[in-house]
Amino acid sequence: MPAQATSTDAASRPDFIQVDQFSFHYGPKQALFDIHMDIPEHQVTALIGPSGCGKSTLLRNLNRMNDLIEGVRHEGDIRIGGTSLYDPSVEVISLRKRVGMVFQKYNPFAKSIYENVVFSLRVAGRGRKTELDETVERALTDAALWDEVKDRLHDSAFGLSGGQQQRLCIARAIANQPEILLMDEPCAALDPLATLRIEDLIIGLKQRYTIVIVTHNMEQATRCSDRTAFLYMGKLVEYGPTLAMFERPKEPQTEAYITGRFS
Amino acid sequence: MSDALPPNSGFRTTGRSRRGEPWVWLTAAGLAIGVIMALGLFLLILLKGTASFWPRPIDVMEVRVAEGATEKIAGFVTQESTRSEPDGTEHREIQVFRGNKDIRPEAFVFIDEANIASRSRPEDLMWVERMEYGPGIIEPVALETPEGRIEAADPSFHDKLDAVIERSEQAREEILDIERHQIGRISRELEKHERAERSGEKTAQELAGRRAELQASFEKLQAQSGAIHDKLKETKLVGRTVDGADVSYTSDVLVRTFMPNAAGFFDRLGEALSRAGAFLSEDPREANTEGGVFPAIFGTVVMTLAMSFFVTPFGVIAAIYLREYASQGLMVQFVRISVNNLAGVPSIVFGVFGLAFFVYTVGGTVDQWFFADKLPTPTYGTPGILWASLTLALLTLPVVIVATEEALAAVPRGVREAALACGASKWQTIQRVVLPASLPGILTGVILAMARGAGEVAPLMLVGVVKLAPSLPIDSIAPFVHPERKFMHLGFHIYDLGFQSPDAEAAKPIVYATALLLIVVVVTLNLSAILIRNKLKKRFAVSSF
Ligand SMILES: Nc1ncnc2c1ncn2[C@@H]1O[C@H](COP(=O)(O)OP(=O)(O)O)[C@@H](O)[C@H]1O
Numbered sequence: 001m002p003a004q005a006t007s008t009d010a011a012s013r014p015d016f017i018q019v020d021q022f023s024f025h026y027g028p029k030q031a032l033f034d035i036h037m038d039i040p041e042h043q044v045t046a047l048i049g050p051s052g053c054g055k056s057t058l059l060r061n062l063n064r065m066n067d068l069i070e071g072v073r074h075e076g077d078i079r080i081g082g083t084s085l086y087d088p089s090v091e092v093i094s095l096r097k098r099v100g101m102v103f104q105k106y107n108p109f110a111k112s113i114y115e116n117v118v119f120s121l122r123v124a125g126r127g128r129k130t131e132l133d134e135t136v137e138r139a140l141t142d143a144a145l146w147d148e149v150k151d152r153l154h155d156s157a158f159g160l161s162g163g164q165q166q167r168l169c170i171a172r173a174i175a176n177q178p179e180i181l182l183m184d185e186p187c188a189a190l191d192p193l194a195t196l197r198i199e200d201l202i203i204g205l206k207q208r209y210t211i212v213i214v215t216h217n218m219e220q221a222t223r224c225s226d227r228t229a230f231l232y233m234g235k236l237v238e239y240g241p242t243l244a245m246f247e248r249p250k251e252p253q254t255e256a257y258i259t260g261r262f263s
Numbered sequence: 264m265s266d267a268l269p270p271n272s273g274f275r276t277t278g279r280s281r282r283g284e285p286w287v288w289l290t291a292a293g294l295a296i297g298v299i300m301a302l303g304l305f306l307l308i309l310l311k312g313t314a315s316f317w318p319r320p321i322d323v324m325e326v327r328v329a330e331g332a333t334e335k336i337a338g339f340v341t342q343e344s345t346r347s348e349p350d351g352t353e354h355r356e357i358q359v360f361r362g363n364k365d366i367r368p369e370a371f372v373f374i375d376e377a378n379i380a381s382r383s384r385p386e387d388l389m390w391v392e393r394m395e396y397g398p399g400i401i402e403p404v405a406l407e408t409p410e411g412r413i414e415a416a417d418p419s420f421h422d423k424l425d426a427v428i429e430r431s432e433q434a435r436e437e438i439l440d441i442e443r444h445q446i447g448r449i450s451r452e453l454e455k456h457e458r459a460e461r462s463g464e465k466t467a468q469e470l471a472g473r474r475a476e477l478q479a480s481f482e483k484l485q486a487q488s489g490a491i492h493d494k495l496k497e498t499k500l501v502g503r504t505v506d507g508a509d510v511s512y513t514s515d516v517l518v519r520t521f522m523p524n525a526a527g528f529f530d531r532l533g534e535a536l537s538r539a540g541a542f543l544s545e546d547p548r549e550a551n552t553e554g555g556v557f558p559a560i561f562g563t564v565v566m567t568l569a570m571s572f573f574v575t576p577f578g579v580i581a582a583i584y585l586r587e588y589a590s591q592g593l594m595v596q597f598v599r600i601s602v603n604n605l606a607g608v609p610s611i612v613f614g615v616f617g618l619a620f621f622v623y624t625v626g627g628t629v630d631q632w633f634f635a636d637k638l639p640t641p642t643y644g645t646p647g648i649l650w651a652s653l654t655l656a657l658l659t660l661p662v663v664i665v666a667t668e669e670a671l672a673a674v675p676r677g678v679r680e681a682a683l684a685c686g687a688s689k690w691q692t693i694q695r696v697v698l699p700a701s702l703p704g705i706l707t708g709v710i711l712a713m714a715r716g717a718g719e720v721a722p723l724m725l726v727g728v729v730k731l732a733p734s735l736p737i738d739s740i741a742p743f744v745h746p747e748r749k750f751m752h753l754g755f756h757i758y759d760l761g762f763q764s765p766d767a768e769a770a771k772p773i774v775y776a777t778a779l780l781l782i783v784v785v786v787t788l789n790l791s792a793i794l795i796r797n798k799l800k801k802r803f804a805v806s807s808f
């Protein structure tokens with residue numbers, strides 16, 4: 001593995017998430033072909049590629065969100081910390097508690113800001129007031145939203161701006177302290193300033209979370225990711241440290257995609 | 264038109280862009296006709312309904328009945344019309360309500376205008392509402408009280424008369440209290456003894472002492488109410504009709520009096536408001552054609568609320584299963600079509616079903632299990648407000664199911680996925696996220712169900728509505744809520760007054776007033792539900808994106 005400029009603690013496992021010869025079908029349509037990649041702990045891994053290449057599909061398989069769709073099927077395996085997600089003893093609910101997710105379109109619940117943040121604690125049956133209060137402050141601080149909303153925690157979440165709503169969704173995703181944070185184009189619906197704030201946030205969060213982010217924005221990938229995977233038509237074309245890949249792409253398809261957007 | 268423009272004008276109206284305009288007109292016309300019809304209906308009922316409370320002037324007419332002879336008639340003109348005779352002449356005819364049904368049974372007369380010799384509005388005519396025989400129209404002569412006689416010309420006459428009426432109202436309430444509550448309590452206890460004796464729990468000897476006691480207090484109460492009555496009879500309002508007959512009304516039958524020809528605008532307004540108030544708050548009298556409609560208002564509101572209370576949970580639960588849990592196959596499609604068709608079943612069919620299932624089957628079983636001691640007198644095995652609410656709940660179930668399904672389907676996928684990604688189970692997702700988000704839509708369904716249910720009459724006639732219910736379904740007699748009782752309903756009241764009353768002509772104004780009231784009650788119920796829904800919506804305005 002080529003040296004990477006960013007810090008990686010000794011304790012971090014380079015193969016925390018293992019995607020092992022993974023294929024995925026939506027009914028008759030195959031969306032992923034034999035994907036094989038190891039995602040390291042406490043780093044930001046970006047998934048890039050043209051629309052429809054399977055980025056979201058791969059991401060949504062990391063917390064088995066695609067199970068909900070009828071007629072799907074997979075081959076191969078995905079392991080987190082060595083445990084297979086598809087092991088019959090794995091409960092999907094407990095898996096999703098370890099893997100938080102932020103979606104492309106911000107989607108707060110029709111509840112107060114406070115209740116949005118503590119939602120994952122409530123469904124886990126944890127309702128002690130002091131714990132909830134602490135969680136709200138911690139998660140909102142981590143999501144860089146605390147100062148803006150601390151005086152109106154009990155107002156509707158829909159009163160916030162788009163960027164604030166997306167940061168609230170990030171706070172909601174990290175409230176129950178997952179190990180992994182999945183982000184599917186988290187800035188696609190935001191303006192440039194809000195995008196920058198979220199990027200800063202991602203860089204700050206990677207000390208504690210393993211982050212996998214789907215992005216369409218090459219600059220964003222270079223700014224905040226450590227490693228990048230380029231997918232094309234359901235196949236993993238190239239995967240490596242972000243800077244190396246953007247400077248010297250090995251595959252012609254990667255180069256075409258990156259330069260097509262860059263120059 | 265476009266020819267008039269300069270040939271090189273860049274913005275000529277082309278035929279194509281205009282082609283849509285006739286359709287715009289057509290759609291606008293369709294809407295306008297709909298609005299006009301709805302408004303017209305409402306305005307007609309509003310006018311006729313409110314006009315029925317307005318005190319009209321009393322005309323006194325001298326009518327030629329035969330050569331040289333005239334008859335004096337006093338009354339309100341209720342209708343004017345033109346009638347053509349076979350010989351080609353036209354006659355203007357007026358219909359006059361002359362009251363005084365105790366003197367002659369026909370309250371209405373038709374008079375040919377050509378026969379009217381003279382017409383006047385003497386100020387001393389009085390309109391007297393009585394407990395029976397509808398209104399009387401008299402010239403007051405005097406008030407006879409045990410303390411003495413007060414002539415109508417006496418300046419204190421009207422104050423005295425008002426005091427007498429007020430006292431008589433109080434006395435009627437006292438009598439009602441004695442008859443309904445105190446005597447009612449005694450007869451309920453006697454009934455209990457009867458049942459105990461029949462079932463062999465107690466012997467006649469054991470009960471004899473208590474029975475005698477009850478009998479004694481019963482007689483005492485009866486004497487008490489009789490005494491109040493007799494006291495009222497000592498005071499009389501005496502007067503004379505315009506054609507010279509002497510009349511005298513004892514104070515126990517006096518309800519209200521008014522002298523319309525002497526009254527100014529504000530006096531009339533006050534009288535109209537007071538009549539409207541009485542209409543809203545009093546019990547009906549004289550086969551419902553006089554008095555108020557309070558029990559019918561109360562019955563309508565209670566029945567509609569109970570129906571909403573039953574239909575909402577059922578409909579919501581069914582819709583959740585259909586939309587969220589059932590696998591969307593042929594079977595679910597079939598169920599959905601059946602539910603939609605249920606909405607098209609004539610409501611009387613629901614009435615028949617309610618009678619057969621709720622009243623006879625469920626009610627009969629309840630009686631056998633819990634009220635066996637009262638049999639063969641049924642308690643729940645007879646039409647009542649509970650069964651009526653359940654029948655209407657069944658009738659409106661499709662409305663709630665369809666609305667709830669739509670509301671659930673409208674909750675964005677992203678929100679559900681967000682909940683699941685937070686580690687919520689499917690049920691937690693539905694309960695904590697999907698249901699709150701679809702609450703406004705569900706309430707819309709409940710509002711529609713209420714609107715439909717409150718106006719339904721046909722099925723109710725089979726399962727609980729009656730012309731005259733002796734007591735309300737909720738009152739101050741333990742256990743306070745009586746779901747087995749029969750009840751009155753504004754919709755049925757309209758039907759009963761308009762088509763079943765002995766004097767349909769006299770009941771006309773009260774029919775309009777009741778129809779207006781039914782509309783007001785339904786609109787009020789709906790408005791309050793809409794207010795609640797908007798409050799919920801505002802609290803969590805739907806995300807704008
Ligand atoms: N629910 C679905 N049912 C069927 N096909 C789907 C579904 N979701 C995605 N796909 C298909 O899978 C492929 C990958 O989609 P996706 O992972 O969403 O792409 P990306 O996120 O890279 O734009 C696309 O061709 C898409 O049409």
Ligand SMILES: [Mg+2]
Pocket residue numbers: 055056057
């Ligand atoms: Mg995508």
